Amino acid sequence: MTADGLVAALLADDGGTAWPARVPRRLDSVLAALPRPARAGVRAAVAAVETYAVLRTGRRLAALRPDEREEVLRSLAERPRLAPVLDLLKVPVLLAAGTERIPAPPAAPAPADPPLDCVPAEEWPARTTADVVVVGSGAGGAMAARTLARAGLSVVVLEEGRHHPTASFGRRAPLDRFTELYRDGGATVALGRPPVLLPVGRAVGGTTVVNSGTCYRTPDHVLDRWRGVFGFGLADRFGPLLDEVERTLRVAPQPLDVLGNNGLLALAGAGRLGWRAAPLRRNAPGCKGSCQCVVGCPTGAKQSVQLSVLPDACVAGARIVTGARVLRILLDHDAPGPPRAAGVLARRPDGTDLEILGPLVVAAAGALQTPPLLRRSGLGGHPRLGRNLSVHPATSVAGRFDEPVTAWRGVLQSVGVEELHERGILVEATASPPGMSSFVLPGLGRELRRELEESDRLATLGAMIADRPSGRVSGRDRTLVRYDLDPRDGDRLMTAVRAMGRLLFAAGATEVLTGIPGAPRARSLDALDELLRSAGPRDLHVSAFHPTGTVAAGDDPRRAPADPEGRLRGVHGVLVADGSLLPGCPEVNPQLSIMAAALAVSEAWLEGAGRGS
Secondary structure, rough: OOHHHHHHOOOOOOOOOOOHHHHHHHHHHHOOOOOOOHHHHHHHHHHHHHHHHHHOOOOOOHHHHHHHHHHHHHHHHOOOOHHHHHHHHHHHHHHHHHHHHOOOOOOOOOHHHHHOOOHHHHHOOOEEHHHEEEOOOOOOHHHHOOOOHHHHEEEEEEEEOOOOHHHHHHOOOOHHOOOOOOOOHHHEEEEOOEEOOOOOOOOOOHHHHOOEOOOOOOHHHHHHHHOOOOHHHHHHHHHHHHHHHHHHHHOOEEHHOOHHHHHHHHHHHHHHHHHOOEEEEEEOOOOOOOOOOHOOOOOOOOHHHHHHHHHHHHHOOOOOHHHHHHHEEEEEEEOOOOOOEEEEEEEEEOOOEEEOOOOOOEEEOOOHHHHHHHHOOOOOOOOOOOOOEEHHHHHHEEEEEOOOOOOOOEEOEEEEEOOOOOOOOOOEEEEEOOOOOOOOOOOOOOHHHHHOHHHHHEEEEEOOOOOOEEEEEEOOOEEEEEOOHHHHHHHHHHHHHHHHHHHHHHOOOEEEEEEOOOOOOOOOOHHHHHHHHOOOOHHOEEEEEEOOOOOOEOOOOOOEEEEEOOEEEOOOEHHHHHHHHHHOOOOOOOHHHHHHHHHHHHHHHHHHOOOOO
């Protein structure tokens, strides 16, 4: 069943302009990138709306006049059990519509990337050897590979995704890159109350290719908690290691000249309220303000690890195999005691397998993929493996201004507002790539169309919450994520919505869009307070970022699957060097924390190997 009629209804397509007619084709390409269950769910929702239209009018949506289509949607939205179906469908339709309505400007020629020794899995021999096999090329895997290769070890990095040169980003629309650079086309979902979208990258460079470039150092109180509560002894080393990571990524405060109106308005509002706020520290020297960080920086300014760390690893001799899904870690059970790592077995895209044999395996597939890998390898026996999942639950608010904001011109994530950080709430001015608003606009039909056409007057803020780890990662061959929002964290999200609304009004917004379907607009702070009194966290559009903690390190063997130096318990020769290692919520964007942890784990192993342990 096609979505032409539904798209025409949602966007009030009367044939007067050309772009709405292109949206169904774009939507098809979005859906094609989703995993089969998600794709089937969207198709079923489209079919349900069409069935409702036939029952109500005797005709499908495409056969109705624009006013008749809108009446069908309005009637459906008034039914509490059916209204969520429309909210589900609006997300991919708005992505497709935004891309067709506001094409991204042509990118300037990108500088050449530093060379990488990347070999597609189809061209890699069926059996090879190495001193170290690193599973995953993101923040942790890249840092471990560089550290171990510089120590003179032969290192092979296996990456399930492809290598995407910077020059390739400027040749494609942001939405086309989005569906390719993210696992499951960006539709990874944590089931729970409420379900939350949890996007993670899949490419050489991992999620660093598609993150915002924001670089926070691990807060001291977080390091104190990791050390004191969990016994993560490597936290003692973080100070100089964070310095080294910052030098590698060339981290610096974002200059004002490319900040963009979205960030400048956030600074203005915070200044009028007397709140602490400043341009964020980022790994993007020479940023051009293209606002496309989350779909691959088209100028090469953002120092993702495939531009900053992996080239150094390759200079030291490391090699990268792309398109290789690691099936399991190979184990040697012949020696007395626990098994020993003997390499990995991986699958090529054509279904054939390859083996890389070696005595040390670094698990760095990310907090959502490392637990299933360990289970497939017969290493999933620890009762806490996959548990302790921490994320940053997040929501966003938009403010409407009299003058154009054009938030997609400037830095995507530009300003940090830390007034509520001690209460576990970090507000960041966060825009979106051209035509890819992360904010779900209110309304249906003509109302939604007006919102789209006036979106250049919106400024957007996002807030992420330092959570109580309350999720788990299950599964072996297919990752299953469960996350139930803790009531305390739900309260924090509601506090964040009010704070963001207050900041936007202080900056001069005439209206605040809340993201709450039943109460989407407020024209004053008093009105915002009134509508928030009748709403709760489940009414928000909640997403989540930065999964950590699922193979936590610590000194208590009952609580921590990995020991204080990142060695997986119950096996010799397996290190954990990704976000899953962090024992608790980092409370900030975690790239620096993950890289420092991977550096600490690698150095500790080298020191131990030098002692003969």
